Amino acid sequence: MPDTIEHLEGTTVLVRAPDGAVVRDERDATDLIGDGMYQGADWVLLPVECLTEDFFRLRTRLAGDIVQKFATYRLKLAVVGDIAHHVAASDSLRDFVRESNRGTQLWFLPDAEALRTRLTRP
Numbered sequence: 001m002p003d004t005i006e007h008l009e010g011t012t013v014l015v016r017a018p019d020g021a022v023v024r025d026e027r028d029a030t031d032l033i034g035d036g037m038y039q040g041a042d043w044v045l046l047p048v049e050c051l052t053e054d055f056f057r058l059r060t061r062l063a064g065d066i067v068q069k070f071a072t073y074r075l076k077l078a079v080v081g082d083i084a085h086h087v088a089a090s091d092s093l094r095d096f097v098r099e100s101n102r103g104t105q106l107w108f109l110p111d112a113e114a115l116r117t118r119l120t121r122p
Contacts, residue, residue, distance in 0.1 A: 008115060
C-alpha cells in the first residue's frame, strides 16, 4: 500500500503505510523527509512496523539521528503503534518517549486517532 496524504485537524500528514518501506538508517529517513516535503506535509506518521529494532535501542543512536534529520528539515514525526515492550525493557527509552511526548517535534502515540487528538490541542 502506498503512502498517503491526510489532512488531520488542518494539518497535512504524510502517512506511511504499515507495510511500507522500513526506515533503517538516516538515508531512509532523508527519503521519507523528501517525500513529506514534496507533498507539503507538516507531519509524518510512521508506524512502528516501519522501524527496525535498532531505533528503539538508544545506544545505537539511530533514533537520535533520525529525529535530528526531521528537526533539521522542520518536519515533525509521529511514531504510531504499540511500543510497550520496548519501553518496558529500557528505562532510557521510557524517559526518551516521555520527554518527546512533552515536546512538539516527536510524539510516540498508540494510533492515528491519538495524533488527531493531539493536533487539536492548543
